[in-house]
Amino acid sequence: MYKTTGFIAWAMRRFTGVVLALYLFVHIWVIGSATQGAEVFNRRLAAVQTPFTHIMEILLLAAVIYHGFDGIRLLLINWFKITDQRKSMFYAAFAISAILTIVGGIPMLLYALEHM
């Protein structure tokens, strides 16, 4: 593949998009069980309350934040055609995503460690 910042952004956007779509299935699988009674709902909720899933939730947070900010970057390009700033906009979206992931991920990590 032709490797540029645009390609990296696209690949990450696609990957995080697939991750979010897959997460939605799990999310619906858990939440949807509420229609089958409290016992089923609690059982499914407990199934995803493991140290592994707590760690995975941090990665989910990273995927959500990056996908969102990359979407904003794309909208700025689509609406304002500021293509000459394409590289710096990618770096900015990535840096903001990384910072917010760290800020949000630390308490999640501490919570996961407490419940191991």
Place this chain on the structure above:
Amino acid sequence: MTADNTNGARRTAQVRVQRFNPDTDRKPYLQTFTVEVTQGMTLLDALHQIKTQHDGSLTYRRSCRHAICGSCAMSVNGHNMLVCEQPLTDHLDGRGRVTIRPLAYLPIIKDLVVDRTSFWEQYLRVKPWLIPPENIPEQEFRMSPEEVAALNNAEQCIMCGACYSGCTVVALNKKYIGPHALLKAFMRVLDPRDSAPGDRLAGVDVTNGVWRCHTILNCIDACPKHLDPTHAIETLRNLAQKRQAYEQARRERQARLDQPIPQEEPSDV
């Protein structure tokens, strides 16, 4: 001249060229040639030296040597460029090597020559020629500086294929019109002399047209003329959504094509 090797008074560079002969090879491979570096030597000069002094069977396209014919677009160290305008020493790595491959995502005919059939087929889809109005002025068409500026230098495209080959969407979907053809469609749509902007916009306002672009922006990075196909695609997307109003504005504009300066044009182009 930092990366090339020194051998007495002679400086050399290792040029790795992708070779492929469909009659004898199952798949492409890299072959390394040692070339003598001379002052002002371009990558194309290096290929010439290989062909004349090392292996006459090396096959590649070239013509004008002035970065205007677009024949010699190739992938150098993974980036598309015209090898006739690129100094060899600018692309040598720390070990004095450079790697030259044919344009990616296109079938290889032999060595560095690719089959551009899909490139030209997509190009023809947008009818890249001018469709003039019936009332052609007796003397000349008049365009304002604003109208020329709105073209964003699109007329400078030399159809080298660097953007088409660099496009990830093209790599995954050969039905996509491609940045080269969309840039040409943009140029014709914005050309006040053209009388079919509505048909052109309808032609690119399709699934494999402007909406297939994922704004990966490789086309801009790949273009040796520093053009902006993404800007063109975004403009076409905007105009496609107000096609009828744009057609009407064009008809009004063409009624005064022979007059000095237009009074108004669509504002977002």
